[in-house]
Structures are given as C-alpha cells and as structure tokens.
Amino acid sequence: MQLFKDFINGIWNENPIFKMVIGICSALAVTTAANNGIAMGLALTFVLTCSSILISLLRNVIPAKVRIPCYIIVVATFTTVVDLFMKAYFPSLYEVLGIFIPLIVVNCTVLARAESFASKVGLARATADALGMGLGFTWAITLISMIRELLGAGTLFGYRVMWDGFTPWVSAILPPGAFIVMGILVGLINMINRKTAKDTHSH
C-alpha cells in the first residue's frame, strides 16, 4: 500500500510539472510535438529510476558531505548512457531531443528525488517513487505537447487531424505557446483539486 501511495504521489499529488513545477526548462523546450514529449518523458523516467535505485542502495555508504557530487556523478553517468544509446539506435529522435538529453543531468526532478526521497528510503520505495515521478512527468509533458502540436501544426503524433483549411497557430509551437499552454493546464489542475477537496469536505 505504501508503495502504491509513493507511486501515485508522483503521478498526481506531487506531479513534478503541474504541482511542484520543477524540471520545466526541458519540459517547455521539447514539447513541440507529441512524440518528443513521450520520448523525453521516458528518457527521464529511465534516468530517474536507475539513479534512484543506485542512490537508495548506496545511501548508507555515501558520506553526507559529498552526497551531492556523488548524486551528480550517478545521474550524469546514466544520462550519458541514454544519450549514447539514443544516438546509436534512434537517430531521428536524437536529432530532435539531442540537446535536451544532456540537460537531464541538471533536471531538478532527478536531483530533488535523490536528495529528498531516494537517499532516505529503501530500494522498493525509491523505485516506486521514481517510476511515479517519471511517469507523472511523462504524462504531463505529453499532454502539453499534444495540445501544442494540435494547435501549432494541426497534427497529433504526426498524423493530420484538423480539418482542411485549418490555419495552424504557429505561436503554439514557439516558446510563448509552451508557457501559455502550461499555465492554463496548471490552473485547470488547481481548479480540479480545489473542487475535489471541497467535495470530500462536504461529505
């Protein structure tokens, strides 16, 4: 039950994008097409899970004073591994995400989870939390990128879905579009939360 709670925590209650609003620099930059959103999310989930597992295993070995450099080395190693394998086996994806993959190293989601969670709990809870946070990040940026792709290019996962004669709203796939779409979504999610909180209260 505790594991399930840890997992759900990242998906909804403490969603890195919509609730904690951390790690958004790469989230805003890559979300121009739905495929990129998913790929970036999964890459981050992989790095986050691997590093959380390792940091949880090493939590009693790493001295407190050098914990941050240790975390950074672990995260950077996994990130470079993802970078190399993506370049070798998914070159078309790498062309789009190429410059953002190395940025996972400094994605605050990874370091924040290592510092505030993985370094304090056992293997199982750290894994559940990392998977939840990673997938929470993934669904959030996939949603943002789907909306931006739909408005900005009239397509969804590369397939044309808007009617003929639809004029793409190019700003949606430019940087301002990222802020506008994300802002509206954060607002909506806060509204949903307030509503559900009220409902449970009145019952």
Place this chain on the structure above:
Amino acid sequence: MNQYARMIIVLMIISIASGAVLALSYEVTNPTIQEQARQKLEQSVLTVIPGATKMEEVQKEDMMIYIGLDDQGNKKGISFKAIGSGFDGPIEIMVGYNPKEGKLLGIEILSMSETPGLGARIKEEAFTKQFKEKSAEDEFTAKEDVQVISGATISSTAVANAIRTSLDKIVKIYPVGGDF
C-alpha cells in the same frame, strides 16, 4: 575510519565505476553512431546528385567533396556542404553540382533552427527546387534571381549567400567545363 579518507575513497570508487560504465557504453555504441552518421551523409549526397548510387570522399584544400557515382562508376557530379548563418543559428546545406556544365544539380537543407512555419520553410521543395539547374555564373541575389519565402527573407537570403560563397571556392578547385 577517518571521515576525510572515507569521503575521498567513496567519491573515487563512484567515479571509477562511472568511468567504466561510460567507457563500456561508448565502445558498444560508437560503431553504430559512426555508421549512422555516414549513412545520413551518403543519403543526402545521393539525393542532391540525381542518378548517383555510390559516393566517394575527397579532401580538396579545406573542403570535403563528395563525388557521386552511378552503378557503372561514371561520375555524375560532386557535392559539398555550404554553411550560412540564418535567423536563429547556422543553416547547413548539401549542394549538388556538375562542374562540367557549371550547373547546380539540387540542394538539401541538412540542419537549421529557423522559425517553424516561416524560416523553416526553406526545407520545403517549393523553395529548394529553384536552385536546380542554376548556373555557377549566376548572382544568387535574393529577390532577383533567387525567390525568397515571404516572411522569411533572412533565412532565404542566408541559403543563397551560403551557396554562392561555397560555390566560389569550388569553382576555383574545379573550373567550369573541366573534368572532376
């Protein structure tokens, strides 16, 4: 154990382990990465030189030249990279050229980061096809002998200028009408 010694040892072990993992994954992926890069290059060379099925690389002065050959080994043309500075960073163009006739065979945009919907339209065939059959003696002046994309004058001009600049160098290496 002395806490300083412990700090140093732990950090060192983690760094060594990380170095080993990185070296291993580099060894595993590097041949594939090199192969991908070569294939991508070859594909763009074959696109800009119609009729070519193989390519050969030669280095002339400071330029890499890719010669396109057909199945019989006849030379169909040469291609080279031209780099221009666009609105939002460099634009890399692969240019196919036939030195014997002094005419361009075609161009392809390899990489660019222009504005989607405006400058990024330099990638579209509607823009790139106008360079086909252009002569090495042409001016490549935007809005005169090169059609620009409306709303993307800077990107269009950058492409035209980049081709002109590299073509000047190529003409010195392979004079028009000569063999290649």
